Amino acid sequence: MDTRLELLRAWLEALPASHGLAPGTLRPASNDASFRRYFRVDAGAAFGGSLVAMDAPPPMEDCRPFVHAAEVLGRSGVSVPRVVEADLDRGFLLLEDFGSTTYLSVLDDATAPALYADAIGALVALQSAGSAEDFPPYDRELLLRELRLFPEWYVERHKGISLTAADRAVLDDAFETILAVTLAQPRVHVHRDFHSRNLMLLPGTRNPGILDFQDAVVGPITYDLVSLLRDAYVRWEEEQVLDWAIRYWERARAAGLPMPAQFGDFYRDFEWMGLQRHLKVLGIFARLCHRDGKDRYLADLPLVLRYVRDVVARYNGLGPLARLIDRIEGDTPGVGYTF
Secondary structure, eight states: OOHHHHHHHHHHHTSOGGGOOEEEEEEEEEOOSSSOEEEEEEOOGGGTTEEEEEEOOTTTOOSHHHHHHHHHHHHTTOBOOOEEEEETTTTEEEEEOOOSOBHHHHOSTTTHHHHHHHHHHHHHHHHHSSOTTSSOBOOHHHHHHHHTHIIIIIIIIISOOOOOHHHHHHHHHHHHHHHHHHHTSOEEEEOSOOSTTTEEOOSGGGOOEEOOOTTOEEEETTHHHHHHHTOSSOOOOHHHHHHHHHHHHHHHHHTTOOOOSSHHHHHHHHHHHHHHHHHHHHHHHHHHHHTTOOGGGGGGHHHHHHHHHHHHTTOGGGHHHHHHHHHHHTSOOOOOOOO
16 A cells, blocks of 8 residues: 555645645656655646646655745746645645656757757746855765765666775866866856756746756856756757857856856866766766666666766866776777867
8 A cells, every 4th residue: 555645645635625636636747766756636727727746755855945946946937836735744745737748758859949948048047046045055065975976876886896096096086176177166056957857848938847956056057057958868969069058158148147258168167067967977877776776767877978988088187087987887988189
């Protein structure tokens, strides 16, 4: 018996009749990499015919950051689901339904220009609003803790490789270099997972609908753009990434965001931020498999690894890390450029 599901259904039944809820229609809405679960339930016409119920079981999950982030981000003018009802102690939320059409499900060469233009506009709005006190800092401690997921879960657990003291010294040096670049960037609101599975296709001018924002922080300005343009689930050619990055840079400058005067400096920051994110993601995907039994993320490891290897091949200061990754993967890539 699914005790949490029964508790959720009973909670829905006790909500105001004016919502027009039909708890008997409760059905799965989406999967999640966390302990959260989402269910769709029929609702009254005032809510578009359906709502989404979130089950976030304490103590593994806490709904409060979600509710707070929805309020803060909503004030910036981006589209986040409205919180209709909340039971924070028991971990239940009733949310506006953004449907089931993700960016990922509709992206192709024809749809991408308009969809990414909307996403870039939303990102600039998200970054332009609020203050540094709205969310926790994406500080050195958190960035380094994320980087350390790579040796712990990807290298040692997933690849089965025991790192030597010399290997760890290489990683420590590389991590310090990465942190120096990323922590020097201007700081703005950061969604942390601003990618094609968390952006929903909405009608009219509300596009995109933004989900999974409960881990928002204040941190490096390039982080969310990396999540969007070097997505773990869809790859675009470098020329296209450059085009979108330039469009973002121009739009962000026009909005008054703190941008480097030269695009080349901005793109270097973008690449180094991507390296931090993708090393972290390799560790997270491996952990999802080996700790949480969610092996579907293993299919996305090759693309994320490709992003990492492309960047470490381009910059002189990352040569030792590039050679270590070659050895971990058991092969040697072609010669790259250095800048």
